[in-house]
Structures are given as structure tokens and as C-alpha cells.
Amino acid sequence: MIGLVMAGGMGTRMNLSDEKLLLEYKKPIILNVIDSLKNSHCFSKVIAATSPNSPNTKQVLEQREIETLATPGNGYVSDLNFLLQKMDEFVFVISGDLPLLDEKIIQIVTEKFNSKNVWTSFLVSKKFLNSLGLQSELLVHSAKGIECTYSGISIINVNKLGLSIAKKPVKEYHIVLDDKRIAFNLNTKKDYELLSSS
Secondary structure (H helix, E strand, O other): OEEEEEOOOOOHHHOOOOOHHHOEEOEEHHHHHHHHHHHHOOOOEEEEEEOOOOHHHHHHHHHOOOOEEEOOOOOHHHHHHHHHOOOOOEEEEEEOOOOOOOHHHHHHHHHHOOOOOOEEEEEEEHHHHHHOOOOOOOOEEOOOOOEEEEEEEEEEEHHHHHHHHHHOOOOEEEEEOOOHHHHOOOOOHHHHHHHHHO
């Protein structure tokens, strides 16, 4: 399985002078995500996807000899589709803005998914997210009807992806996992202030 960290966003909602993924929480947040993936020992390799929107992040990663892949920078979904066309195995896709992530939660996530599914997304319940003082505008209902939000983690069987798309839209399986290590995404300055005060 490949660990793919999405690190090409502009972070416009943060309204910062520097790139969001370089914000410090013990260390730059992007490095915490990369280190957590590497320390989990779940992946054959870990790659960071950068774009023209994240030149400083790319530079920091390359200085540490972390493999990067360039994307056009046309948005998360577009860039992810661009990358998946170049891969041919299971891909663990994760957002680069999870400051509380650690190797243990990654091991839990990889154990929970079913390899027969083409696309598995990990969700956090809205109730749990709100209990952390966080909000999300993008809500989805789990199979059990629970209001949830995406954690930024998906596991995709790229070998089956092309075949599925040719026949019909890909069925996305959801796993709800209420854990602050995957719930705490940095989307706004308020999120970062909340993180810094905890």
C-alpha cells in the first residue's frame, strides 16, 4: 500500500501569509503527518502530492528527502484523480493538515478497511466533531443515517477503480471512526487557535 499525502492546497480559508501545512504544532504539521505514516510501517512508500500552490511545502519536504509528486493544483478532487491515474495498487490517501495524527491511529484505520471495497472513506460524526469545538460545512450521512464529515482519509484499490468507473460510478464505503487524531483538520484560524490552546 502507498501512503499518499495531499499537500498541494492553497489553504485560502486560513488567510495566512505562509502555507497552512507549515504551521507548527510541535513541528510543521505536514511533517507530523509524513512521520506518522512512515512510523506506522503500513506502507511500501510514502509520497507527498504538492502543487504550484504549495512551493514552500514542496521545498521543506524535498530538503528532508521526502518523495514528492507534482499536481496541476486545480483542487483536491482534480489533483487526486490526476495522481490515481499514475498508480496501480492500494493507495492510502490522507490530507496533510492533521496535527494530532499518529502511527497508532493509522494502524487502526488500515486494519478496519475491507480490501474487497474499491473506495473506503473514513468519517467522523458531526456530534463528535462538535464536541471538540470544530465545525464542518461538508456533511454526509453514514449507512446508519448518522450525520458525519470526512476525515480526509480514504483507502482506494486503484486496480479496481478503472474497471468500476467504466461500468458504473464507484460505490464509496464509509467507516465512522470518532477519534480526535483523525477528526482534527486545520481549516480555519479558529481551528489552529483551538489546537494551540489545547
